[in-house]
Amino acid sequence: MAYILPFLSVILGYAVAVFIKPSKRQNLKLLLAFSGSFLLSLTVMHLLPEVYEGATAHHHDHQGHEHGHNSPIGLFIMAGIIFQIILEYFSHGAEHGHVHGPGKHHDHSHDHYAPMPWLLFISLCIHALLEGMPVSHHNDLAWGIAIHHFPIAIILTAFFINSGLGKTPITLFMLAFSVMTPLGTLLSENLHFIEDYFTEISAVVVGILFHISSTIIFESAENHKFNLAKLLVIILGVIMAYFL
Numbered sequence: 001m002a003y004i005l006p007f008l009s010v011i012l013g014y015a016v017a018v019f020i021k022p023s024k025r026q027n028l029k030l031l032l033a034f035s036g037s038f039l040l041s042l043t044v045m046h047l048l049p050e051v052y053e054g055a056t057a058h059h060h061d062h063q064g065h066e067h068g069h070n071s072p073i074g075l076f077i078m079a080g081i082i083f084q085i086i087l088e089y090f091s092h093g094a095e096h097g098h099v100h101g102p103g104k105h106h107d108h109s110h111d112h113y114a115p116m117p118w119l120l121f122i123s124l125c126i127h128a129l130l131e132g133m134p135v136s137h138h139n140d141l142a143w144g145i146a147i148h149h150f151p152i153a154i155i156l157t158a159f160f161i162n163s164g165l166g167k168t169p170i171t172l173f174m175l176a177f178s179v180m181t182p183l184g185t186l187l188s189e190n191l192h193f194i195e196d197y198f199t200e201i202s203a204v205v206v207g208i209l210f211h212i213s214s215t216i217i218f219e220s221a222e223n224h225k226f227n228l229a230k231l232l233v234i235i236l237g238v239i240m241a242y243f244l
Helices: 004-020 025-063 073-091 109-113 118-136 140-162 167-190 192-196 198-219 228-243
Strands: none
Touching: 004 118, 004 140, 004 167, 025 073, 025 140, 025 198, 025 228, 073 118, 073 198, 118 140, 118 167, 118 198, 140 167, 140 198, 167 192, 192 198
């Protein structure tokens, strides 16, 4: 399931964009707000405590006493946030649904995206690959990433169709994006290097997920005003993550 869920969610999102062509941006925004709140809650409730526990245990092993207050884990989390900001510089925020969906274009969409948008492609793939790494120890996170990737896949596919990218490049792009998270999980389970630095890598991913999910929650609000439906789906995301 940890491998299949993130893969299927992107394929499903791609299929919805190609065959159903959703036109209601409001529904997509609600889905985004839910996915952001679900992902943020999973990160805060499950991933974050374990990252700090792992760091504390690591300190005990090496030092025989605790250095909790100056744990470098906070630095790795901040590094994840900064790394995500750098990735977004190249991807224009596509990983939180920031490319404009059906019928809307960025002013620069034609000069940037008529050919294969390599910068967007590479930054999204790095992002998805890293997200997959903690899944090897936290299978619950596969649900969070799957729910997060579903609306993103719809928006991305619609955006590519609008920018005049051909069917083959779009399909290949979305296929590559869909296998990146399972590939991250696979690498994490099989490479000793990743296993040795699992806590640090997870902390970087916590930073990435913090930045993305909080951005999704705030950006999906029109003029930063939360309407009732938005508030309810955000609360629902928190409750569901708590019981997972």
